[in-house]
Amino acid sequence: MTVVVFDEKPGKELAKPLKGGVFVLFWLVAIALWVIAPFMTNPLWGAFLIDSGIVFASVGFGVAQLGYRTPFRNVLIAGLVAIGLFALGDFLELTAISYFLRILVPFLALLSALYGTVGKVKVWYD
Numbered sequence: 798m799t800v801v802v803f804d805e806k807p808g809k810e811l812a813k814p815l816k817g818g819v820f821v822l823f824w825l826v827a828i829a830l831w832v833i834a835p836f837m838t839n840p841l842w843g844a845f846l847i848d849s850g851i852v853f854a855s856v857g858f859g860v861a862q863l864g865y866r867t868p869f870r871n872v873l874i875a876g877l878v879a880i881g882l883f884a885l886g887d888f889l890e891l892t893a894i895s896y897f898l899r900i901l902v903p904f905l906a907l908l909s910a911l912y913g914t915v916g917k918v919k920v921w922y923d
Contacts, residue, residue, distance in 0.1 A: 872909070
């Protein structure tokens with residue numbers, strides 16, 4: 798016998814138009830940042846804009862797989878934290894932080910698609 802110790806639905810569901818709108822908006826912001834970045838005279842600002850574009854694209858990709866408001870809020874907060882860490886890594890020239898986040902942020906966005914698919918599969922044990 799299996800007992801569920803957590804609520805299956807963490808809050809209210811996200812509307813599909815909201816998920817689609819956030820996906821498109823964040824990808825537009827990411828593309829705009831990637832287009833603007835090469836024209837920056839300071840290379841630190843250019844790197845920060847490119848890294849911010851990575852975060853916006855990853856969050857936009859990840860949001861499309863979410864179903865509820867609580868994970869949506871958590872993804873947005875994690876995106877803000879990632880932008881802050883990118884600012885720290887880019888402006889203080891801490892390349893280890895920047896390179897680590899350049900790999901980690903898109904990887905976590907790809908995992909959201911996996912978790913979104915696995916979360917829809919129901920398994921019953923007797």
